[in-house]
Amino acid sequence: MARNAAFAAIAIAALIAVPFVAPHAEYALDVLFLIFLYGAMATAWNLVGGFAGQVSFGHAAFLGIGAYATAIMTQNGISLWISVPVSALLAGAYSLVIGIPAFRLRGPYFSIATIGIGEATRLIARNWSSLTGGVSGLTLSSAPPLLLQYFAALALLVAAVGLAAWIRASRFGYALAAVRQDTDAAETLGVATTVAKTQALFLSACILGVAGSVYALHYLFVSPDSVFGFSTSIALVIMPIIGGLGTVTGPLIGAVIYTFIREQLAATLANVDLLAFGVLLIAIVVFEPRGILGIADRIRRMRKPPAVTVPDG
Amino acid sequence: MADPILEGRGLTKRFGGLIAVDGVDIAIERGEICGLIGPNGAGKSTLFRLISGVMRPTAGTVTFNGRPITGRSAHDICVAGVAVTHQIVRPFRDMSVVENVMVGAFFGHRPRPRGRGGARAAAMEELEVCGLADRAESPARSLTLGGHKRLEIARALATRPKVLLLDEVLAGLNPTETDRTLDLVRTVRERGTTIVMVEHNLRAVRGVCSRIVVLVEGRKIVEGDPDAVLTDERVVSAYLGTAAHA
Numbered sequence: 001m002a003r004n005a006a007f008a009a010i011a012i013a014a015l016i017a018v019p020f021v022a023p024h025a026e027y028a029l030d031v032l033f034l035i036f037l038y039g040a041m042a043t044a045w046n047l048v049g050g051f052a053g054q055v056s057f058g059h060a061a062f063l064g065i066g067a068y069a070t071a072i073m074t075q076n077g078i079s080l081w082i083s084v085p086v087s088a089l090l091a092g093a094y095s096l097v098i099g100i101p102a103f104r105l106r107g108p109y110f111s112i113a114t115i116g117i118g119e120a121t122r123l124i125a126r127n128w129s130s131l132t133g134g135v136s137g138l139t140l141s142s143a144p145p146l147l148l149q150y151f152a153a154l155a156l157l158v159a160a161v162g163l164a165a166w167i168r169a170s171r172f173g174y175a176l177a178a179v180r181q182d183t184d185a186a187e188t189l190g191v192a193t194t195v196a197k198t199q200a201l202f203l204s205a206c207i208l209g210v211a212g213s214v215y216a217l218h219y220l221f222v223s224p225d226s227v228f229g230f231s232t233s234i235a236l237v238i239m240p241i242i243g244g245l246g247t248v249t250g251p252l253i254g255a256v257i258y259t260f261i262r263e264q265l266a267a268t269l270a271n272v273d274l275l276a277f278g279v280l281l282i283a284i285v286v287f288e289p290r291g292i293l294g295i296a297d298r299i300r301r302m303r304k305p306p307a308v309t310v311p312d313g
Numbered sequence: 314m315a316d317p318i319l320e321g322r323g324l325t326k327r328f329g330g331l332i333a334v335d336g337v338d339i340a341i342e343r344g345e346i347c348g349l350i351g352p353n354g355a356g357k358s359t360l361f362r363l364i365s366g367v368m369r370p371t372a373g374t375v376t377f378n379g380r381p382i383t384g385r386s387a388h389d390i391c392v393a394g395v396a397v398t399h400q401i402v403r404p405f406r407d408m409s410v411v412e413n414v415m416v417g418a419f420f421g422h423r424p425r426p427r428g429r430g431g432a433r434a435a436a437m438e439e440l441e442v443c444g445l446a447d448r449a450e451s452p453a454r455s456l457t458l459g460g461h462k463r464l465e466i467a468r469a470l471a472t473r474p475k476v477l478l479l480d481e482v483l484a485g486l487n488p489t490e491t492d493r494t495l496d497l498v499r500t501v502r503e504r505g506t507t508i509v510m511v512e513h514n515l516r517a518v519r520g521v522c523s524r525i526v527v528l529v530e531g532r533k534i535v536e537g538d539p540d541a542v543l544t545d546e547r548v549v550s551a552y553l554g555t556a557a558h559a
């Protein structure tokens with residue numbers, strides 16, 4: 001635990017130093033920015049999909065609400081100090097509206113419902129033109145300096161991973177783990193399972209709401225098919241699975257791999273990145289469902305002599 | 314019985330055309346060990362589910378400590394002080410043995426231990442009582458059936474119940490394990506926990522229970538003193554009847 005904290009502190013310090021050491025490496029800074037942003041989003045998704053085992057295919061809805069809320073408020077001259085927290089809370093409020101009915105469903109039924117919710121939200125954004133600008137989306141005029149964006153995304157990532165680490169070791173984390181492993185057994189041990197799931201979804205949605213703000217201010221353009229797109233929801237599922245579902249750092253590792261594959265492959269050949277994700281996902285599901293962290297764990301075990309197993313007393 | 318700690322009245326559960334529990338009146342006395350017996354499919358586990366809030370009764374009421382708890386959620390009822398074990402064990406498979414028990418300690422009846430350290434200490438106490446302390450750090454899925462049954466009990470005890478419903482915790486145990494578990498049941502009773510146990514091992518029931526309720530095809534047919542109940546003609550024929558079918 002202390003070692004993890006020390007490692008995290010060193011990593012954060014290094015990432016803070018990067019823009020000062022290499023101020024002109026704009027491409028590298030841009031890639032790091034994307035990793036921070038995707039890492040935060042994947043970590044947030046993992047609170048619900050990994051920790052609580054409630055796999056959502058509709059999480060783009062929260063990103064989109066944050067992005068649109070910030071875009072609209074910024075167009076109306078509202079300060080970021082207000083628009084960013086409001087974006088988070090709007091995404092959080094939306095999660096309560098959809099989570100309360102959706103969590104009446106279990107397992108795959110919940111997942112299927114989230115597909116519908118995500119798509120319905122995108123269609124609302126397309127059709128509510130007076131507010132959202134419809135299919136053509138909304139454009140912003142000026143972005144905050146890249147350095148500020150870099151630090152904002154880094155702060156969001158640190159907050160998300162820190163929250164995940166804290167939750168995992170907390171009473172709340174035990175509730176979520178119990179929900180994931182056996183919801184009915186958790187109920188009979190006093191866990192208010194629906195409340196726990198709803199709280200996890202709320203926190204997850206708030207983080208995605210802020211990620212939406214960062215997204216809108218970076219790209220200066222939001223449209224229903226970008227922020228509310230199904231492919232965004234899928235990306236949020238893929239990253240934690242690649243890195244290690246239900247772990248603290250897995251989603252971040254997944255985000256690093258996801259960003260590299262997208263940046264490198266998408267530029268060379270259209271859609272080859274999708275092929276790569278497909279192959280990677282199948283390989284993980286077949287060979288090591290615990291993702292990259294699971295593979296790392298296997299390597300560590302191979303090096304160490306096997307632990308002595310005591311027979312059951 | 315003047316002041317039962319737990320009382321069910323007219324409890325009924327229908328599954329489509331099947332009436333699994335049929336108008337059962339049951340009163341549990343504070344501090345007793347009450348046996349609940351009956352042939353397979355008699356509705357014993359279903360009755361436990363109705364009491365513990367896992368299922369809603371089709372009709373009837375449950376009262377705990379004089380307050381109605383009918384239709385309340387399972388977690389509410391656990392927090393109120395009624396815990397249940399699962400006939401088919403349901404461990405949290407990715408957790409260690411002690412973590413399984415910590416869930417009960419964290420979320421059960423108040424007052425709850427403080428923080429993770431407190432929950433762990435409380436869980437270790439129950440593992441000690443249940444003879445699982447040496448397996449605390451093992452993955453729950455590595456336990457034998459006997460270990461799993463004791464884990465069910467330890468987890469339920471960690472919720473600090475006033476009433477503990479044990480569903481066939483002896484099934485599948487060897488004689489040594491059976492004796493250990495019966496000792497455990499007596500110890501728990503001496504701590505002041507009221508116990509209702511569903512059991513097919515009638516010798517064990519006779520040894521530990523102060524009273525027995527018999528369920529056949531969803532209905533309560535007899536209740537009372539173990540020796541009287543177990544020699545009752547209706548009980549004998551109900552058991553022989555199922556033995557003949559089997």
Ligand SMILES: Nc1ncnc2c1ncn2[C@@H]1O[C@H](COP(=O)(O)OP(=O)(O)OP(=O)(O)O)[C@@H](O)[C@H]1O
Pocket residue numbers: 328331333351352353354355356357358359360400
């Ligand atoms: N969820 C359910 N849906 C439909 N029928 C059910 C359900 N649960 C139980 N039953 C039926 O209700 C009846 C009573 O079942 P129950 O499990 O309560 O019996 P039991 O007395 O615990 O039996 P056993 O001694 O075998 O554990 C059985 O006929 C069973 O098939």
Ligand SMILES: [Mg+2]
Pocket residue numbers: 357358359400480
């Ligand atoms: Mg049963």
